[in-house]
Amino acid sequence: MKTKRLLWLVLIVALIITIALIALEQYYVAVALIIGTLIMRHREIWSLIRTRKLPPVDERVRENTGKAIRNGFIYFAAATAFLMLPFSVILTAGPDTIHVLTGLFLSAGLVYLLSYLFYDRVEPKIAERRLKVLKTFLLIAGISVGAFIISVFLHNALSGLFGVEEPVFFCIAVFIAPLALVVGLIGSLALFIVGLAAKSS
């Protein structure tokens, strides 16, 4: 009963925020929020439609919830820092930079969402060796986002402090980190699809 109320609360809050975002003409964010809510709570919504009951919150789910909250907090803290970056270091004032950063942020968010939602389902269905590769791809995607933020900050800090064009962090931020993110994203997506399509033994 408590879970059902919580689900309604999440849905109502998401609806209010969506209406506010539409009123502010932030359509992309509103669409992202609706899709995000549907994906995050698809199991519960589907179960309510099908059986009018919520899926059980069993002991394993309860154990994993703590980890999920912790990971979610880390992700959203990083994402906030990421989105604040163009404003804090005045990377460029152009809207293109903000679009690129938002795109990268959303991609990283996609990986986080996928791992949050499907890791549990994929883990028992794929071989140990593939699971290690999947973890590596997820790590690459996560580290690349962190490396991007740190490199942009360090590049701007060094350039601002010493007035020199610093090449190493520039290359990491512009070439290596985005490339690593793409590799991590595609790799983990491919393995998630393989895992979801596989039948459990």
Place this chain on the structure above:
Amino acid sequence: MKTRIKEYRTRHNLTQEKLADMVGVRRETIIFLEQGKYNPSLRLAYNVARALHTTVEELFIFDD
């Protein structure tokens, strides 16, 4: 840890979904249990054993 849940489940013509319903857990939990990738609580182990008309010792085999 190895388990014989799958063997007993098929013997009783139960699907993972049905067994999950019977013991009040998600299907994913049954998958994890069958593959020995989750250490259940004593209550859950007992409930699964009861649903499959056997004992906890029969279902769960621990490697020393």
